[in-house]
Amino acid sequence: MTDLDCQEFVEQVTAFLEGGLDPAEEQRFVDHLALCDGCDRYLDQVRQTVHALRELPKEALSPENRQALLNIFRARH
Amino acid sequence: MEGIPPDEVLVARLRSGEESAFALLLDSWSGGMLRLARSFVSTEESAAEVVQETWLAVIEGIDRFEGRSSLKTWIYRILTNQAKRRGVREHKVVPVSSIQTGSSAEGSLDDTGPTVDPARFRPAGDPYPGHWWEFPASWPTPEQGLLGGEARILLSQALVELPERQRAVIVLRDVEGYSSDEVCDLLEISQGNQRVLLHRARAFLRGKLEEYYKEAKP
Secondary structure (H helix, E strand, O other): OOOOOHHHHHHHHHHHHOOOOOHHHHHHHHHHHHHOHHHHHHHHHHHHHHHHHHOOOOOOOOHHHHHHHHHHHHHHO | OOOOOOHHHHHHHHHOOOHHHHHHHHHHHHHHHHHHHOOOOOOHHHHHHHHHHHHHHHHHHHHHOOOOOOHHHHHHHHHHHHHHHHHHHOOOOOOOOHHHHOOOOOOOOOOOOOOOOHHHEOOOOOOOOOOEOOOOOOOOOHHHOOOOHHHHHHHHHHHHHOOHHHHHHHHHHHHOOOOHHHHHHHHOOOHHHHHHHHHHHHHHHHHHHHHHHHHHOO
């Protein structure tokens, strides 16, 4: 199998993070990662993006909507 | 999810009118439902109404829940059906971004093609074909405030720009923390499809952050 280039690498990032590469593909991916600072940085930035998404403030029902639903629930029983 | 009893217990409590069980569900699931609904409709207000309608349908329909799927899946199906119907009514159109017409912006909004601008890589015939012309610029480390308020706002806005399917997947996976199995089940898509949508959405958002940090740099 030929070496992975950077352009291929960036398209395999999610498959790698999801554990979806087969052993040979994963080896190629990791081999490239070890040698390429640009791709190392790219992968890290994808990880940071995922991390940032997880830190987005959680949304919630407005107190009025929440109360209205609880009232309706109560009235049904 | 933490603190939520198994479906049989939960459903029995809901049917017997135990308000604390209903409140627990409202507080645990509404946030994810709001974000997911927002994938299909035009405004936050509309998303809130869809979630409200969904919970009303749950109150009305809980006696008819047969347990053929998990309770959460059942509720999310009601939600996506309501949200899609309303989205059609609102003629929601995904904003056409300059990215689709091939500007210099990173990322791609449709479901095929490269997720990183091919112009960033050396062409065939170069001694290093397919390699970066220039490495992606480094980002500030978290201590320097990777996720300042501004970057948060930027990410929230960028989420809204994503096509509905990509948005639904990344919201559930990365914002709400659902597993890939759960997301496939909720959205009725295959693992492969889910991964493609997630990949494209993540690449698009990374590109947005990259642009942001490039501009923010002195």
